[in-house]
Amino acid sequence: METNPIIKVLVVEDEPEIREWLRMILSNSEITECIACFADAETCLEYYHQYSPDIIIMDIHLPNMNGIDCLKRLKNQEAKPQFMMFTVFEEDNFVFDSLCAGANGYVLKNTSPERLIEAIVELYQGGSPMSTTIARKVINSFQRPARGNQEMNKLSQREQEILKLLAGGYRYKEIAMILFISVETVRTHIRNIYEKLQVQSRTDALNKVFPK
Numbered sequence: 001m002e003t004n005p006i007i008k009v010l011v012v013e014d015e016p017e018i019r020e021w022l023r024m025i026l027s028n029s030e031i032t033e034c035i036a037c038f039a040d041a042e043t044c045l046e047y048y049h050q051y052s053p054d055i056i057i058m059d060i061h062l063p064n065m066n067g068i069d070c071l072k073r074l075k076n077q078e079a080k081p082q083f084m085m086f087t088v089f090e091e092d093n094f095v096f097d098s099l100c101a102g103a104n105g106y107v108l109k110n111t112s113p114e115r116l117i118e119a120i121v122e123l124y125q126g127g128s129p130m131s132t133t134i135a136r137k138v139i140n141s142f143q144r145p146a147r148g149n150q151e152m153n154k155l156s157q158r159e160q161e162i163l164k165l166l167a168g169g170y171r172y173k174e175i176a177m178i179l180f181i182s183v184e185t186v187r188t189h190i191r192n193i194y195e196k197l198q199v200q201s202r203t204d205a206l207n208k209v210f211p212k
Helices: 016-028 041-050 067-075 092-101 113-124 132-143 157-167 172-179 183-197 202-209
Strands: 007-012 032-038 055-058 082-087 105-108
Touching (some): 007 016, 007 113, 055 067, 055 113, 067 082, 092 105, 092 132, 092 202, 105 113, 105 132, 157 183, 172 183, 183 202
Parallel strands (some): 007 032, 007 055, 055 082, 082 105
């Protein structure tokens, strides 16, 4: 009988109590394995190549380099794990900076152990888990006019919808499902968005339309 693979998780968290709490939860689950814990971004970047995590749980507030900047550095590595921000910060700038940097999920530290494991599984299966309050912020942002209206007005309504979903951390496949279009159509729209905005990447497009 086929068994489900164990999800390998690497943790970057500077608070010892929270780090051990995460290690215990991940180790006690039959679904996950904690393969390493680091207390700061610099150590993670130095020793990351020794591990092959499926998921990295990343705190934002770390000594010296913060978790968002660490995420950007790790995104340039050859291996491509999924990234879950695990933080106390609910402010819009932290949420959207994390998503623009490439975070696949955003979960608050008041999340229950059961929900955390569920979020890890969801992320591993291709989803974008977010705490309820964070998801609400993302949805509300779709309903507000973009500050970069002049740039946004260059795009068609469909292209605007897709760009906002990209800002919410959704993947091409998820966008296709939400909008009832094919993945190839999503790719075509995104190519058109990049051309109209004269950018080369999702991060550049989001920074141009949603300036800080």
